Amino acid sequence: MMVDQLPEELRALKTQMKTFINDVVIPREPELMSDDANSEEVAAELKTKAKESGLWALGHPTEIGGGGLPFMDFVYLNEVIGRSHWGQWAVGSLSMQDSIMLHLYASSEQRERFLEPLVAGEIYPSVGLTEPEVAGSDPTQMQATAVLDGDEWVISGHKWFTSGANRAAFTTVFAITEPDAEKHNKFSSIIVPTDTEGYEIVRVVPTMGHTGGNHCEVNYNDVRVPYENLLGGRGQGFHIAQKRLGPGRIFHSMRWLGQAQRAFELMCERAKTRYAHGSYLAEKGDVQAMIAESAAEIQAARMMTLDAARAIDSGSEARTEISLIKFWGARMLHNVVDRAIQVHGALGVTADTPLEFMYREARYARLYDGPDEVHRMVVARRLVRDPYDGVPWA
Numbered sequence: 001m002m003v004d005q006l007p008e009e010l011r012a013l014k015t016q017m018k019t020f021i022n023d024v025v026i027p028r029e030p031e032l033m034s035d036d037a038n039s040e041e042v043a044a045e046l047k048t049k050a051k052e053s054g055l056w057a058l059g060h061p062t063e064i065g066g067g068g069l070p071f072m073d074f075v076y077l078n079e080v081i082g083r084s085h086w087g088q089w090a091v092g093s094l095s096m097q098d099s100i101m102l103h104l105y106a107s108s109e110q111r112e113r114f115l116e117p118l119v120a121g122e123i124y125p126s127v128g129l130t131e132p133e134v135a136g137s138d139p140t141q142m143q144a145t146a147v148l149d150g151d152e153w154v155i156s157g158h159k160w161f162t163s164g165a166n167r168a169a170f171t172t173v174f175a176i177t178e179p180d181a182e183k184h185n186k187f188s189s190i191i192v193p194t195d196t197e198g199y200e201i202v203r204v205v206p207t208m209g210h211t212g213g214n215h216c217e218v219n220y221n222d223v224r225v226p227y228e229n230l231l232g233g234r235g236q237g238f239h240i241a242q243k244r245l246g247p248g249r250i251f252h253s254m255r256w257l258g259q260a261q262r263a264f265e266l267m268c269e270r271a272k273t274r275y276a277h278g279s280y281l282a283e284k285g286d287v288q289a290m291i292a293e294s295a296a297e298i299q300a301a302r303m304m305t306l307d308a309a310r311a312i313d314s315g316s317e318a319r320t321e322i323s324l325i326k327f328w329g330a331r332m333l334h335n336v337v338d339r340a341i342q343v344h345g346a347l348g349v350t351a352d353t354p355l356e357f358m359y360r361e362a363r364y365a366r367l368y369d370g371p372d373e374v375h376r377m378v379v380a381r382r383l384v385r386d387p388y389d390g391v392p393w394a
Ligand SMILES: Cc1cc2nc3c(=O)[nH]c(=O)nc-3n(C[C@H](O)[C@H](O)[C@H](O)COP(=O)(O)OP(=O)(O)OC[C@H]3O[C@@H](n4cnc5c(N)ncnc54)[C@H](O)[C@@H]3O)c2cc1C
Pocket: 126, 127, 128, 129, 130, 131, 134, 135, 136, 137, 138, 160, 161, 162, 163, 164, 215, 364, 367, 368, 369, 370, 371, 372, 373, 374, 377
């Protein structure tokens, strides 16, 4: 469905959300970006405003405290939420994929302890898969272990890039519990409250000139948690991670579209107002090409993302569609932000516009949730087997 064909009610909600992000969240970005304690206060203020405006956690099921919007409706909203890096945070959709994972697999006690406060925005989650010693793009190589001792798991391991661990209430860690099983059935997912003895945040890893981020290196020094902290069944870790990542990639992709669209608007605005060599930049062929290429890439990514979301919504795992949007969407974002910086000249690389922050995030996007190359490999393998996989109308 094209955006102008959306039902009136959804279109109105999208407009309301866009206004909230543009007028309430974006003006607070400089404070949110400054890693000081004040940023949490600003976030709390924005969360309250989102709740008061009826915009909180709209995509979460109602039975866990969300707005109960159907998946496709939320997908349309997520693009405008993504206009600000802090949009998801402000409107309670930051951790959609973690909520989905818990909603699918958590026991009633886990739901009460972790899921409900998560949806209410009272706590943050984190997820520990990647380890520095082995290739994260091939998670069957993970080495962390969880061994049963009586009715407790004893977890040992070394993870990094556990995003948000420094403010999270818990980490869902993936570790080997079934060493003799086939490689995809070796791992289980276990919830570890971050205040558990032996859970040690070694450091926040500085990334691309940013020292105050949230990507953490974590040691698990014989961390003991009760058997009941197991999420889902023993050996189901891979399956659970996949369930988390599928819709998660759609949410990322829509958010990237929001970022790209905003960068695009900034690029057009600058091109209209910057004058050089006898005309505005918007009148130069090179700049026009950058604008046109960006518009085409954004629109292509948007259509592909909506198609992948439609496939998921119809019950498919949409492996091909999701891998297509992962590498295409991340590259699109990177290209568009790069061109927007170019058109801004030196201003583009300063912190006086959001572009340099977006550029860092765009670079990360080509790595997280599986590097682009791995997704290209997945797509190629599937299409060699069946050239119509994921494109049934072709
Ligand atoms: C900003 C950010 C946030 C992240 N957040 C989390 C998180 O919250 N939790 C978590 O567990 N992890 C997280 N990660 C880690 C991320 O999932 C891994 O970086 C990713 O899976 C790649 O693993 P790796 O870094 O070990 O790279 P490697 O596996 O060592 O791969 C290095 C490179 O090798 C190439 N490559 C790999 N496989 C192939 C192939 N089959 N064909 C061709 N080339 C290939 C690719 O170019 C790839 O970039 C995050 C990463 C980033 C950058």
